[in-house]
Amino acid sequence: MTAIDTPARRGPGPAARLAARAGSGAVRVGLLLTAVFWLVPTVGLLISSLRGPADISTTGWWRVFTDPAQLTLHNYADLMGNSTITHALLNSVLITVPATVLVIVIGAMAGYAFAWLEFPGRDWLFLLLIALLVVPIQVALIPVTKLYATFGIFGSLVGVILFHTAFGLPFAIFLLRNFFAEIPRELLEAGRLDGAGELRLFARVVVPLGGPAIASLAIFQFLWVWNDMLVALIFANSGSAPLTVALQQQTRQFGDNIDVLSSGAFLSMVIPLAVFFAFQRQFVSGITAGAVK
Amino acid sequence: MATVTFDKATRRYPGAERAAVDKLEIEIADGEFLVLVGPSGCGKSTSLRMLAGLEDVNDGAIRIGDRDVTHLPPKDRDIAMVFQNYALYPHMTVADNMGFALKIAGVNKAEIRTRVEEAAKILDLTEYLGRKPKALSGGQRQRVAMGRAIVREPQVFLMDEPLSNLDAKLRVQTRTQIAGLQRRLGTTTVYVTHDQVEAMTMGDRVAVLKDGLLQQVDSPRNMYDRPANLFVAGFIGSPAMNLVEVPITDGGVTFGNSIVPVSREALTAAAEGGDRTVTVGVRPEHFDIAGCEAASLAKDEPAGVAVTVNVVEELGADGYVYGTAEIGGTPTDIVVRVGGRHVPMKGEVLHVVPRAGEIHVFSTSTGERLSD
Numbered sequence: 001m002t003a004i005d006t007p008a009r010r011g012p013g014p015a016a017r018l019a020a021r022a023g024s025g026a027v028r029v030g031l032l033l034t035a036v037f038w039l040v041p042t043v044g045l046l047i048s049s050l051r052g053p054a055d056i057s058t059t060g061w062w063r064v065f066t067d068p069a070q071l072t073l074h075n076y077a078d079l080m081g082n083s084t085i086t087h088a089l090l091n092s093v094l095i096t097v098p099a100t101v102l103v104i105v106i107g108a109m110a111g112y113a114f115a116w117l118e119f120p121g122r123d124w125l126f127l128l129l130i131a132l133l134v135v136p137i138q139v140a141l142i143p144v145t146k147l148y149a150t151f152g153i154f155g156s157l158v159g160v161i162l163f164h165t166a167f168g169l170p171f172a173i174f175l176l177r178n179f180f181a182e183i184p185r186e187l188l189e190a191g192r193l194d195g196a197g198e199l200r201l202f203a204r205v206v207v208p209l210g211g212p213a214i215a216s217l218a219i220f221q222f223l224w225v226w227n228d229m230l231v232a233l234i235f236a237n238s239g240s241a242p243l244t245v246a247l248q249q250q251t252r253q254f255g256d257n258i259d260v261l262s263s264g265a266f267l268s269m270v271i272p273l274a275v276f277f278a279f280q281r282q283f284v285s286g287i288t289a290g291a292v293k
Numbered sequence: 294m295a296t297v298t299f300d301k302a303t304r305r306y307p308g309a310e311r312a313a314v315d316k317l318e319i320e321i322a323d324g325e326f327l328v329l330v331g332p333s334g335c336g337k338s339t340s341l342r343m344l345a346g347l348e349d350v351n352d353g354a355i356r357i358g359d360r361d362v363t364h365l366p367p368k369d370r371d372i373a374m375v376f377q378n379y380a381l382y383p384h385m386t387v388a389d390n391m392g393f394a395l396k397i398a399g400v401n402k403a404e405i406r407t408r409v410e411e412a413a414k415i416l417d418l419t420e421y422l423g424r425k426p427k428a429l430s431g432g433q434r435q436r437v438a439m440g441r442a443i444v445r446e447p448q449v450f451l452m453d454e455p456l457s458n459l460d461a462k463l464r465v466q467t468r469t470q471i472a473g474l475q476r477r478l479g480t481t482t483v484y485v486t487h488d489q490v491e492a493m494t495m496g497d498r499v500a501v502l503k504d505g506l507l508q509q510v511d512s513p514r515n516m517y518d519r520p521a522n523l524f525v526a527g528f529i530g531s532p533a534m535n536l537v538e539v540p541i542t543d544g545g546v547t548f549g550n551s552i553v554p555v556s557r558e559a560l561t562a563a564a565e566g567g568d569r570t571v572t573v574g575v576r577p578e579h580f581d582i583a584g585c586e587a588a589s590l591a592k593d594e595p596a597g598v599a600v601t602v603n604v605v606e607e608l609g610a611d612g613y614v615y616g617t618a619e620i621g622g623t624p625t626d627i628v629v630r631v632g633g634r635h636v637p638m639k640g641e642v643l644h645v646v647p648r649a650g651e652i653h654v655f656s657t658s659t660g661e662r663l664s665d
Contacts (some may be wrong), residue, residue, distance in 0.1 A: 186380035189347050194394035194441075195368040204393075208384040 042269070049075050049262040056258050075263040085264055087239075088246030092268070094157055095232070095242050096225045099164035103221050104214060106165070107172030111210075112202050114173065115180040116188060126177065132170040140167075141234055148235065155237035163235055164225045172217055179213035180206055215279045226272050243268045295448040297321040297344065297481055301353035302363075304339050313339045315505040316353060321498075324479045326472065327510075328496030330486055331528070336505040337485045341451050344483060346370050357448055373442035374451040378458065379434045381426040381441075387413075388422040391440045412440045415474070432463050439471070443478070450475070450482040456491065468495060489529050493517070501525050519653075523660035526574045526653055532613055532628045534574045537620055538657055546573055546654075549598030549620065551583075551646050559654045559663035566656055571663065574653035577613060577630040580645040597646035600627050602637050612636040614643065 047061040050071045055063075064070060079085055113119075114126050144163060148154040153162070183206065191201045207214070229244040236245060247264045250257045298321070304314040314336040321327045329337040342348035344355055346367035354363045362370050373394070381390050389396075391412060392405040400408075413419045416436040426434055435455060442450055455471070456464045472495045475482050486492055492499045493513040501508040501516070501524070509521040520526035526534045539546045541563060545554040553573070563571045583596040600616035614629045614637060629645055637643055654664035 184378065184380065186376045186378055187382065189345075189367070190374070190376060190380040190382075190441075191393075192347070192367045193345060193372065193374050194445075195397040196393075197368070200397065205382060211384075 045262060045266050045269070047071075048258075049266045051075075053259045056262070075259040076267075078259055079263045079267065082260055084246055084249075085243070085260060088241055088243045089267070091157065091236070091240055092226060092242035092244070092271075095160050095164070095236075095240075096222055099161045099168065099225045100218055100221045102161070102165045103168040103172045104218055107169055107176050107217065108207060108210065108214060109202065110169070110173045111176030111180050112206050114177040115183075116206075117198070126173075129170050129173055133174065137167055137231065145234065154235065155240060157236070157240045159235045160232055160240065160242075163231050164228065168221050168224065172221065175217055176210060176213055179210055183209055219276055219279050222275050223272050226268070295358035295481055296323050296356075297327075297449055297483065298356040299340070299344075299353070300356065302340070302343055302350050302355050303352035304336075304343055304348055305351045312351075312505050314343065314502075317502075317507055319500055319507065319510055321481060321483065324481055326475050326482045326484065326495060326497045328484045328486060328492040328499045329502060330489055330492035330499055331502035331508075333487060334504075335502040337487075337502050338453055339505075340502070341374075341453055341483055341485045344449070345372060345374050345451050370449075371447050372449045372451055373445045373447040374453065375438045375442050375455045377454040379426075379438040379455075381434060381437055383426055386423050386425055387418060387429070387437050387440075390426065390437055391444050394441070394445045408444045409440075412444045415443065416440050431459055432467065435459060435467060439474070443474075446480075448481065450480050452482065452484045454486055455484075456486070457488075471495065490531060493529065499529075501528060503528075519662070519665075520574070521662050523572060523574075523655045526655065526662075530576060532577055534576050534653070535580075535627050536572055536574050536655075537625055537627075538570050538572050539621065540570050541568070546571060548573070548647060549596070549618070549644075551596045553647050553652060554649055555652070555654050556664055558665075562663045563654075563656055566658055568657050570657050572655040572657050572660075573647070574655060575647040575651070577628040579648045579651040580627075580629045581648055582629075582631070583644040583646045595644040597644045598627070600629060600643045600645055602639055602641045602643065605636050605639065607633065607636055609633055616643065618645075 044061045047064050048056055050073070051061065051064065052070065052072055052074060055070050114122060114129075145154065148159045153159040187205060187209075188201060191205050196204065227244065228242075229248065232242045232245045233248075236242065241249075243264065247261060247268065250261050250264070297319075299317045299319045301316040301318055302314065303312050303316055305312045317336075317340055319327070329340055331337050339348055343350050344357075346362065346365060350363050354361055356362065357370060357372070382393065385393065388406075388409050391409045395405045395408065409422070410419070413422055416439060418433065418436055418440060421429060421433060421437075426437065429437065435458070438455065452471075456467055459467060468491060484491075484495060493516070496513060498510055498512055499516050500510040503524050509516065509525045511519075511521075516525065516529050520529060520534075523536060527536060537548075539548055541560055542552055544557075545552045545560075547553075555571070555573075559571070598618040598620055600614070600618045602614050602616045604615040606613040606615070611633045612631050614631055616627050616629065617624050618627045619625075627645070629643065631637065652664070653662065655661065656663055
């Protein structure tokens, strides 16, 4: 009891006082400065991507503030004309979209099964699945390479997609199972009494209710796959390489294609951002959904 | 419309020592409103869920009409259920909630609309059809849950404590509405509650359960007038029946300074069981305040037992006196109903005698009813 009483008598704790002051000017300015500081590299990249190669190699990007005339969209025109990059961009989409969709579809179904269907060994299987979360992908690179060679999908888009899907699934199932398990039992029972079979119950009740969790998962998985280079570097060949790999290959031993690199790098950052903002509302509620609800 | 039969239906949870529902046998007539009542953990909800198909039946059978549904999945039983927490689909509008079952059944859209609107009119929900459940009050949600059951026109309604999340006033109102609605629709209904007032006011018949065992099934009137055992006697009625252990004497039982006549059969039955005492049950309204003119065993003392008043509840029309009496050497709590105009003061001593012919006699050892 005393442990509870004492701080109450002493008034709000340091954290509470700090939170109370968060509305005041000083803290706001501090936060603003932090945010600006955080954004500097991104802004630098954006500005670099809008300057010509000669300007980039001679002066810093901040020169643009004194000499805005040097800004040009030339780099982006070059980028779009570079068939290696455009092809790689297409590959990135062709890898990321299926690897995200597959993980969500399979993960949601498996999550539902682990949460609500009775079958022997269910909990042990789920435990095994969680154990898979700790397997680092590096461990699997060589065995999977051999496996892919056997099936003849080494170097193909399919191989990269399958690898991402397989390594995304344990977390997806873990996240969605726990979210679905929070759905009140009566809701599913009401659905069963209303005549719904398992598949319809899944599609019409469980998935709509699991929307926030599914949106969060979609963003995470999309980002992981989109930003991945290791897996693509190993399992993709030049025809199936995504943007990350293609950009890396633009760096040369003596100098690099800085014009393509800066605009390409910025492009590869902007696309996941667009995805994030598209799902943002659900994403935020998805993070808190499990805690309070 | 259909009858419902529990035929020695038993549910045993894995690892549990005794069955949650033990050989339940009830026949529910077509169109009947049966209330399952009992304290928490008595198996009433489990019984309902067995009928719904949400709980396995380990032994025995359950039939709806002539159909054995013991092992059918819920969706093939043609029943609708109202849950305690309503279990409305939060992402669907009221209309979609109510029409969900019909949609699954493949009923065409126009007909779904007609039926949903009809049910909404009955339940006064017409203006809320486009809302989501979270934008409704508790009472409205409860009505949507009812509506979801009604539009299906099922053979049996199952209701699992549907009123327990409402406030007291709304609960009484809705109680009457549900009972009225059921009479109007004539659908066989099984209703679970822990509230004996709900059970007595709503049911055509009431089934009392305790520890998974059926204690008695009867009409509310009979349940009140002739409880089958000590448990039912104590459970049904509010305030509860006074249950007092008293010694047997010739031709009756000794109740303080009075001898209360008890039928010879009851006394013989008690004696055969080896008992020297019986437990007498007297409802609060069946005590008479004894004057000095009544025959007393002790000289200079009034008849019956002396009750020292602890608390008086005045309800207007009448009052309940909660007091303590010394019976057989042990202090016993006694509740007596008195007229609303003449209530005793706290600390006063009342002498009360049970009205002849209105007492219930139970065996002390088995708890079974001995008198008729």
